[in-house]
Amino acid sequence: MKLVALLIVAAFGMGAALALADATPAPALDAYGQLQDPALQVRFERITGQLRCLVCQNESIADSNVELASDLRRQVREMLLAGKSDDAIFTFMTDRYGEFVRFSPPLEPKTLLIWGAPFIMLLLGGIIIYRVARQRSRLPLDDEPR
Amino acid sequence: MWKFLLPCAVFIALAVLFAFGLNPNRDIHALPSPLIGKPAPLFTLGDVLEPNRLVSNADLKGQVYVLNVWGTWCVACRQEHEALLAIAQQRVVPIIGLDYMDERGKAQQWLQQLGNPYAAVAFDTDGRTAIDWGVYGAPETFLVDGNGRVLFKFISPMTAEVWQREFVPRIDAARRGGA
Numbered sequence: 001m002k003l004v005a006l007l008i009v010a011a012f013g014m015g016a017a018l019a020l021a022d023a024t025p026a027p028a029l030d031a032y033g034q035l036q037d038p039a040l041q042v043r044f045e046r047i048t049g050q051l052r053c054l055v056c057q058n059e060s061i062a063d064s065n066v067e068l069a070s071d072l073r074r075q076v077r078e079m080l081l082a083g084k085s086d087d088a089i090f091t092f093m094t095d096r097y098g099e100f101v102r103f104s105p106p107l108e109p110k111t112l113l114i115w116g117a118p119f120i121m122l123l124l125g126g127i128i129i130y131r132v133a134r135q136r137s138r139l140p141l142d143d144e145p146r
Numbered sequence: 147m148w149k150f151l152l153p154c155a156v157f158i159a160l161a162v163l164f165a166f167g168l169n170p171n172r173d174i175h176a177l178p179s180p181l182i183g184k185p186a187p188l189f190t191l192g193d194v195l196e197p198n199r200l201v202s203n204a205d206l207k208g209q210v211y212v213l214n215v216w217g218t219w220c221v222a223c224r225q226e227h228e229a230l231l232a233i234a235q236q237r238v239v240p241i242i243g244l245d246y247m248d249e250r251g252k253a254q255q256w257l258q259q260l261g262n263p264y265a266a267v268a269f270d271t272d273g274r275t276a277i278d279w280g281v282y283g284a285p286e287t288f289l290v291d292g293n294g295r296v297l298f299k300f301i302s303p304m305t306a307e308v309w310q311r312e313f314v315p316r317i318d319a320a321r322r323g324g325a
Contacts, residue, residue, distance in 0.1 A: 071272070071276075094180065096279070097280045098178060098280070
C-alpha cells in the first residue's frame with residue numbers, strides 16, 4: 001500500500017517537473033536581427049518569452065508572428081536599448097495590458113493564492129491518499145484464504 | 147455528518163464556478179482594461195483623410211468622447227460600421243476613429259464607400275498609440291470623460307443595444323457629474 005502511495009506522489013512530481021520544463025519553439029523573426037550586445041539579447045529573449053501575446057493568448061510575444069507581437073518586440077527592444085530595467089519594461093506592459101500579459105505573475109499578496117494553490121492541492125491530495133491508504137490497510141485482504 | 151456536507155459543499159462550489167465559467171455571454175478572450183479610471187493616453191497623429199491635418203485627443207479636453215479602434219482588415223469592424231453610423235447620426239458624443247495596422251488608401255476607400263461616422267480619424271502608422279491604449283485587436287471602443295479619464299472599454303463589434311445598455315448611461319452619468 002505504501003508503494004502505491006509513493007508511486008502516486010512520484011507521478012505527481014513528474015507531472016509538475018514536466019509542466020515547469022521550458023518548451024522552446026522557434027522564435028518569431030524580425031527584420032532587425034539580433035541585438036549587438038549579447039547581454040541585451042539574452043534579456044530580450046527572456047523578457048519577450050515571459051510576455052503573453054494577447055491575440056493568440058497561449059503564445060509568448062517571442063514566439064508569435066502576429067503584428068501586435070512584433071510591435072511589442074520592437075517596444076521591448078527599444079526600451080532595452082534606452083537602458084530601461086526589466087521591471088520598467090514589465091510595468092510598461094502591465095500598465096497597458098493588465099497583469100494577464102505576464103505569463104508568471106509576480107509574487108504579491110494578491111497572487112499568493114495562485115502561487116500557493118499547487119502546494120495546497122498537493123497537501124490535500126497527500127492527506128486524502130494517507131487516509132485512504134490507512135483505512136484500506138485495516139481491511140482484510142480479498143485474496144486471503146478464508 | 148461531514149461525509150454528507152462535504153460533497154454538498156463541493157457541489158455548490160463547482161456549480162458557482164461553472165455558472166461563471168460557462169456563461170455563454172462571457173467573452174473569455176475579453177480582458178479587463180487597466181486603463182479604466184486612469185487618464186487616457188494622449189496622441190497626436192495624422193488624419194486618415196487629410197494627412198497634413200493633425201488629430202489629437204488633447205483638443206477634446208472638457209468633452210466626453212468615444213475612441214473606436216478599427217482597420218480595414220478587420221471583418222468585425224465592417225460588421226459594426228452600420229451601428230457606428232447610426233450612433234454618429236444621434237450626435238450624442240463625437241466618435242474619434244483610430245485606424246490601426248492599416249493602409250491609408252484602403253482606409254480612405256472604406257470611409258468613402260461605407261460612410262464616415264467619425265468626427266476625425268487618426269492614422270496609427272506604427273501601432274504605438276494602440277500599444278499605449280492596450281489595444282490587442284479590433285474593434286475596441288473606449289469611452290473617455292471630460293476630465294480625460296477612460297470610463298469604459300468595450301471589446302467586440304458595437305451594436306445599437308450595446309450602445310444603449312453600456313454607453314448611454316455612462317455618458318449621462320459623466321455629464322451629470324460635471325465631467
